[in-house]
Amino acid sequence: MRIVFLGCSGGRRITFQQKRASGGFLIEEGDLRVHVDPGPGALLRLIQLGFDPSKTDVFIISHRHMDHVADINTVIEARTLGGWNPGGILIAPEDALYGEDPVVYRYHRDKLKGIHTLKEGFSIELASLKISSVIRHPHHGVETFGVGFEASGIRIGYITDGRLTDDMLEAYRGFDALIVNTTFRHPRQLEHLSLEDAVAIASRCTPKLMILNHFGAEIVFWGLDRAAEYVEERTGIRTISAREFMEVKFGPKVSVSRLKLVNPICIAYKSGN
Numbered sequence: 001m002r003i004v005f006l007g008c009s010g011g012r013r014i015t016f017q018q019k020r021a022s023g024g025f026l027i028e029e030g031d032l033r034v035h036v037d038p039g040p041g042a043l044l045r046l047i048q049l050g051f052d053p054s055k056t057d058v059f060i061i062s063h064r065h066m067d068h069v070a071d072i073n074t075v076i077e078a079r080t081l082g083g084w085n086p087g088g089i090l091i092a093p094e095d096a097l098y099g100e101d102p103v104v105y106r107y108h109r110d111k112l113k114g115i116h117t118l119k120e121g122f123s124i125e126l127a128s129l130k131i132s133s134v135i136r137h138p139h140h141g142v143e144t145f146g147v148g149f150e151a152s153g154i155r156i157g158y159i160t161d162g163r164l165t166d167d168m169l170e171a172y173r174g175f176d177a178l179i180v181n182t183t184f185r186h187p188r189q190l191e192h193l194s195l196e197d198a199v200a201i202a203s204r205c206t207p208k209l210m211i212l213n214h215f216g217a218e219i220v221f222w223g224l225d226r227a228a229e230y231v232e233e234r235t236g237i238r239t240i241s242a243r244e245f246m247e248v249k250f251g252p253k254v255s256v257s258r259l260k261l262v263n264p265i266c267i268a269y270k271s272g273n
């Protein structure tokens with residue numbers, strides 16, 4: 001199993017001024033590719049890294065905020081080639097899919113092979129990968145769920161945006177790695193996680209690896225490595241900060257590297273052609 005981060009930005013300022021890239025992350029297990037929270041620029045980042053967007057098998061939306069879903073219709077369009085290549089599965093909370101103001105167009109929902117509502121107790125097995133909802137997070141009144149991925153005895157938890165609760169600290173125990181949306185450096189009453197929350201999560205949930213992600217301005221300008229060190233020094237849990245195009249491979253050992261941009265269109269642009 002591997003994770004590829006298309007971006008690492010969170011919050012309005014960093015995401016919508018593109019101070020760091022956004023677009024969510026990929027989980028790959030065998031031939032299966034899952035794209036989680038395809039925020040702004042997701043399609044561009046896939047293509048820059050050489051991923052064929054028509055080969056994504058599963059899309060997951062943790063919640064309907066724009067930094068998580070801005071490109072969802074775009075990546076479904078690219079997956080289905082405008083309907084010529086129908087397929088793909090979408091997993092998303094009900095208020096992202098239906099109701100007065102869905103963030104996934106009906107046109108695109110109709111092109112998919114399957115749609116599953118992400119809710120408490122949800123679980124699905126696709127080839128060798130098991131995907132489950134972990135727990136609902138309190139987050140500005142929108143339906144928001146953390147997600148678990150399990151394959152070959154490895155469990156990865158995705159702690160998306162929200163206000164930390166005791167129930168969450170309990171629910172995220174037992175994972176080998178936790179991706180934590182650490183938007184703020186200092187705690188604020190805004191239903192987002194801070195570095196202090198990341199310390200509490202690492203201490204209580206004791207994963208082998210913490211991956212901080214979804215950084216707001218406070219952390220971006222303070223330093224991503226300092227943020228990771230802050231958590232690791234206080235907990236003794238190995239902690240890294242996600243960066244755009246970072247790859248984390250899980251096997252007997254965990255390896256971390258950075259993918260190169262390969263798309264010739266972007267190279268042409270950079271060279272002025």
Ligand SMILES: [Zn+2]
Pocket residue numbers: 010011065067068161214
């Ligand atoms: Zn967010």
Ligand SMILES: [Zn+2]
Pocket residue numbers: 063065139161
């Ligand atoms: Zn949010």
